[in-house]
Amino acid sequence: MxxxxxxxxxxxxxxxxxxxxxxxxxxxxxxxxxxxxxxxxxxxxxxxxxxxxxxxxxxxxxxxxxxxxxxxxxxxxxxxxxxxxxxxxxxxxxxxxxxxxxxxxxxxxxxxxxxxxxxxxxxxxxxxxxxxxxxxVAVVPAASRASAASDGVRGPVAVVSPLVRKLARQHDLDLGQLAGSGPDGLILRADVESAIRSGAETPQEAAATDRTAVHPAGERVPLRGVRGAVADKLARSRREIPDATCWVDADATELMAARAAMNAAGGPGAGPKVSVLALLARICTAALARYPELNSTVDQEAREIVRLPGVHLGFAAQTERGLVVPVVRDAHARSTESIGAEITRLTEAARTGTLKPAELTGGTFTLNNYGVFGVDGSTPIINHPEAAMLGVGRIVPKPWVHEGELAVRRVVQLSLTFDHRVCDGGTAGGFLRYVADCVEQPAVLLRTL
The missing domain is CATH 2.40.50.100 (RNA polymerase II/Efflux pump adaptor protein, barrel-sandwich hybrid domain)
Structure with missing residues (x-):
């Protein structure tokens, strides 16, 4: 059998x-x-x-x-x-x-x-x-359930049929509040249908009525899945992390010229082009090597700052399913080309919804390129439990004083939101200034590699 x-x-x-x-x-x-x-x-x-x-x-x-x-x-x-x-x-x-x-x-x-x-x-x-x-299902006689209810203890619900449970869910009926007419108090479909016809208001329905009274009528969108997870994480970040933000405008003209030269030198068949995001990611890993305080997390219970040995770089990616943050593992040990290839792979997986859970967790620092949305600046919320996030605005032509003269240059705003528990403004400012220097003069990055 x-x-x-x-x-x-x-x-x-x-x-x-x-x-x-x-x-x-x-x-x-x-x-x-x-x-x-x-x-x-x-x-x-x-x-x-x-x-x-x-x-x-x-x-x-x-x-x-x-x-x-x-x-x-x-x-x-x-x-x-x-x-x-x-x-x-x-x-x-x-x-x-x-x-x-x-x-x-x-x-x-x-x-x-x-x-x-x-x-x-x-x-x-x-x-x-x-x-x-x-x-x-442990079928409890009706008398026993009544006794348990009188003692304030809710006993097992005597329901066997999944169809009965489904019908009750569809009509927001609490099966624990129904008396079954079947053997030993078993709740049957007829019992659920009778409760529906009677229009008796269950505790869940009363709670829903209370919520409707507090919140005006309108379209309700459940906070679940990706959106729910993002909401929980952002709320926790705001609740637990005393964050601060500093920002600076940088002349990205030389960085864009260096990128164009890199891609031109590769020639046909040399592989994928180097992206701006990959260059900024490589600059971040170099900056974190100089300012390791920002590649850390806080153990609140032990009241300790935990400085992490490697950089697992997250980057924000907007998809049809919502905002996700894939993670480039061991970014500190990768070249710009390697980081760019991994960003491309993870971005494609994010768009198709095939990212594995392990590819979305374990980040130690996040890079957020919100410039793709056509905005210049933002104050990012830290990706808990990380200690900092670098935000990058759009790179656009702007009037700029270059070598003592007014010129049109390609300018970007960089913003760093950091956990004030892991460092003070001097460290955060030093990190951001180093990033800006590398953007304005890519030779600075070459000198420190």
């Missing part, structure tokens, strides 16, 4: 606690192999295909596409054991693997190649296996 195993949404790593179902990759009745991807979910950081650790027949799925599930919530159930052969004309019978992969499913799972899905006849599962498909 097949054994029905429940697969729950695993820990996807990097502190993620929930994910939204984007697309199911299997149907009920499909045969799946160990570590085969069964669902595509979107976390606050990336799109992830989740592999199942069991091999067998999918007997149930929990959650529709677009639904957000917490880590640990049931995803699907799999009947593990022998299944009957497919109808004649098929390629043959499938034998389901008897056990799971044994791997801890964090991040992207175990990476086994997907296999072809095959549909089996419902009669391929024994009656006990089908009965075991529904998630196990």
């Amino acid at each position: 097949p054994q029905v195993l429940e697969f729950k949404l695993p820990d996807l790593g990097e502190g993620l606690t929930e994910a939204e179902i984007v697309r199911w990759l299997v149907e009920v009745g499909d045969v799946v192999a160990i570590d085969q991807p069964v669902v595509e979910v979107e976390t606050a950081k990336a799109m992830v295909e989740v592999p199942c650790p069991y091999g067998g027949v999918v007997t149930a799925r929990f959650g529709e596409e677009g639904k957000e599930l917490p880590v640990g919530a049931p995803l699907l159930t799999v009947a593990v054991g022998s299944v009957e052969p497919e109808p004649s004309g098929s390629t043959g019978a499938a034998e389901a693997e008897p056990s799971g992969s044994g791997n801890v499913l964090v991040g992207y799972g175990t990476g086994a190649p997907p296999v072809r899905r095959r549909r089996v006849r419902p009669e391929g599962l024994s009656a006990p296996a089908v009965a075991a498909v529904a998630p196990a």
Whole structure:
């Protein structure tokens, strides 16, 4: 007799606690192999295909596409054991693997190649296996639940059918407040439908009414996914970090000329062009080598500043899914060309939604080129738990005094927002002035390499 195993949404790593179902990759009745991807979910950081650790027949799925599930919530159930052969004309019978992969499913799972899905006849599962498909629920008699409620303790909700739970969610009904008419107080579909018809207001509905009274009516956009993660991080940064900002205008004419010369010297077939962002990133790594205080983080509990040994440079990238900050690992050990190639790769992955969670975390310093939006200046919010962020405005022709005469030069505004706990204004000003000097005179950077 097949054994029905429940697969729950695993820990996807990097502190993620929930994910939204984007697309199911299997149907009920499909045969799946160990570590085969069964669902595509979107976390606050990336799109992830989740592999199942069991091999067998999918007997149930929990959650529709677009639904957000917490880590640990049931995803699907799999009947593990022998299944009957497919109808004649098929390629043959499938034998389901008897056990799971044994791997801890964090991040992207175990990476086994997907296999072809095959549909089996419902009669391929024994009656006990089908009965075991529904998630196990401790059914508590109505009298016991009433006693628990009177004591202020909320007992388990006696619901077996996922359809009943779904119907209740759609109408914002709290199943814990309903009395079931089934055996031992089991809540049936008729009970939920009766509550809907009666129009009884549940605590959730009352809370929603209170929120509507406080906030005027209008379009409501859920703060979840990428936008929710960004909101939480920015709010935490503002709450915990005493930041300050300094800025300076710099003449970028010579930097742009140096970039043009680099790209012209490469010739046809010499590889990708050097970008302005790559040059600024390389300048940042050189500046951080001189001012390591800004490549640090604060351990608030220990009341210690932790200076980090390497530079993992984040850069802000705007995508259709929202703002993300991919990270160039070990930027301090890379050349301008290497940094540029990695920025290009990560930017493309950000636009297609294929960035891995590990490529979005672990940054030690962030470069924010908001000049692409056609603005000159900004006061960036630090990417918590980092200690600083360099902002770069647009590079535009402006009147400028050059060598004692008024001239039209290509000018950029640079701004540095820093955590005042890790350094004082002198250090921050020194860092920013060094960056500006490298922008105005690229030979300064060559001299310090």
